[in-house]
Amino acid sequence: MRSKLKEIYDPTHFRQLGHTLIDLLADHHEASLNAETPRSFPWEPPDTQLQFWEALDKEPTTPEDLFQHILSRSITIHDPRYIGHQVGMPAPTGVLFSLLSSYLNNGMAVYEMGMAANCLEKLIIDECCTRFGLGAHSGGLLTSGGTLANLTAMLSARRAMEDRWRGKTPAILVSEEAHYCIARAAKTMGWPPEAVIHVPTDADFRMQTERLESLYKQAMERGQQVIAVVGCACSTSTGSYDDLEAIADFCEQHDLWFHVDGAHGAAVVFSHTHAHLLKGAERANSIVLDFHKLLMAPALATALLYKNNQDSFRTFEQESAYLLDLQQDWYNSGKRTFECTKYMICAKIYGIVKTHGWDAFGENVDELYENARTFATSIAQRENLVLGAPVQSNILCFRFVEEGLTQEESNAQNAFIRQAIIERGEYYIVQTLLRGYRFLRLAVMNPFTTLTQFEELCTQIESYAKAWHESQ
Ligand SMILES: Cc1ncc(COP(=O)(O)O)c(C=O)c1O
The missing domain is CATH 3.90.1150.170 (Aspartate Aminotransferase, domain 1)
Structure with missing residues (x-):
């Protein structure tokens, strides 16, 4: 055994360094919450920042010093004066469970490499489906971020609606305020830009749902086949909630896939006061919900829920000699996600829930x-x-x-x-x-x-x- 490898995996070093890091983070956390951390948002132009790292790169640096350098040159989300992007303040419990996931490194796509993980993921998904009222046939998965989850939902819609769009150009109707990842999903699927039909918004930046019918008709007359409508719950720029009931009615009328991008705002499903903003989401075919935005989990942690769990299996349906078959089993979550080596996302979510309760x-x-x-x-x-x-x-x-x-x-x-x-x-x-x-x-x-x-x-x-x- 090479001595370098012994040094890398030395348990004593791991223990000491781990204690140092947790102490450092706990001190930083306390100071941050009290807004006492000097320069919580230490802005520097990119070239100046790079110069620092290039200079440091030439020096020997201990891990302890490197911890400090990274901390002091990053944005401190735990400082209450952080009122910026929609990245949540991670709960310390979630951070610790992330460490556990990173240590285990169980690529959980298949059950035998993620026994605990696949079960915990199912508990989380089942609870979410119940909270959203998606019904007895619902199900879903956890994946790495809202962008990937929205792409996966669009792939599911495309697969489920195959009989309708074959030989035509598929299209989706989506609020002009939708997150850019929806258009990116269409692009990733090889669709032309005009496949994303933007529905104008009203003075409050909510989709003008009364425009859906005419936009749908115009698209069909142009030879496009609309397969889905995407509702925002809520939109990224202004945090506005679309009228999901109106969108659900429209989708039912035309037999379209109804997707809710709730990456940010579907978190209100856990609130007694604000859950009404999601009225109509229970009729969606798919819903995206990020736990790393409003739900205190470290990134990335996203749920993709389906009204009909079978749709989640049909998205990627494929066989691979060493890993995948066509059985629809809940415990091999990789059959339904983009990831092959899938991070144990569930631990940080479930760790928060089990420690602090779903009501948190x-x-x-x-x-x-x-x-x-x-x-x-x-x-x-x-x-x-x-x-x-x-x-x-x-x-x-x-x-x-x-x-x-x-x-x-x-x-x-x-x-x-x-x-x-x-x-x-x-x-x-x-x-x-x-x-x-x-x-x-x-x-x-x-x-x-x-x-x-x-x-x-x-x-x-x-x-x-x-x-x-x-x-x-
Ligand atoms: C409405 C909405 N959808 C999707 C995303 C993308 O999510 P993620 O950053 O987890 O990929 C965001 C991010 O801000 C968002 O606000």
């Missing part, structure tokens, strides 16, 4: 949604800040407005504000374009973010709006 998910959602509403009320009280859309979730879009500025100038001013905020590094926020206007976009992901912190952010925004004039 609803509590997180309620806290975040309520905080977003409180922050929206505070925006309404400020003279120069206006909301871009009613707040239906934990996503807030607003912009600084000033009389006398053109749209272009106003956009430049808001872009300047957002850049100044991230370069200052005390808060982390993102931005979006809504109907040609640049908006500051906040996803309230951390339940510890306070109104006082939010108001301090608004004050910084106002002062950078003034600074923009000076920079001109």
Whole structure:
């Protein structure tokens, strides 16, 4: 045995380093929650950042030092002043169970390599199907992220609707506000761009479902065969929920596949207060739900649920000499997912559930949604800040407005504000374009973010709006 390998797998080293890392993370966690971590969002231009790593690369570095360097040069989601992208603050329990999964490294696609994993995955999926009310024949799987889950759902729809679109060009109807991964899924399936038919949204950024019928007819007249409608629950930019009941009615009427992209907002299924936003989702053929957004699991952790579990088996249906056969068995989850070596996603979800209870998910959602509403009320009280859309979730879009500025100038001013905020590094926020206007976009992901912190952010925004004039 080569000595290098003995060193790599030495249990004593593993134990010591593991203790060091957990102590470091626990200290960091405590300081982060109290917003005491220096430079939680240490923005640097890419070339400057790269220079640091290139210099370090030339030096010997201990793992302990490397832990510190990576921590101090990354975004601290656990700091309540993180109000940026829709990546959730992972529960420490979930982090620890991720470590367990990484240690085990059981590629769980087949039962014999994932005995515990395939059973835990089934428990999670069954509970989700029950919560969504998908019925007795439902089922599903866990996979690596909403993007892959949406692609998988589109592949399932294409497979299930094969008899309808053969010899024609398949197409899907989807809100103009849908996440880009839906169009990417169509592209991945080899469909032309016009296969994704965008349904306009109303003033609140919700799909104009009354337009579905005419868009459907026009597509059919052009020789396209619409096979599915995708509803947003909720949309990415503004967090708006489509009228899923209206979409379900339309799909039933035309016998189409109804898919709900609930990567972000289907998490309300666990909330007693906000579950009504999903009315109609129980009639969907497929639903995507990310656990790494609103449900506290470390990324990636996504459920793809089906009303008819058989559809999940038909997506990839194939035989391979050493691994796969055509039996529809629940315990070989790789038959239904893209992944071959499949990470034990279930452990981090189930670890959270078993430790803190399923209700923990609803509590997180309620806290975040309520905080977003409180922050929206505070925006309404400020003279120069206006909301871009009613707040239906934990996503807030607003912009600084000033009389006398053109749209272009106003956009430049808001872009300047957002850049100044991230370069200052005390808060982390993102931005979006809504109907040609640049908006500051906040996803309230951390339940510890306070109104006082939010108001301090608004004050910084106002002062950078003034600074923009000076920079001109
Ligand atoms: C509505 C929606 N769908 C899909 C995705 C993609 O999910 P993931 O980042 O897990 O691939 C996102 C991500 O923000 C989203 O908001």
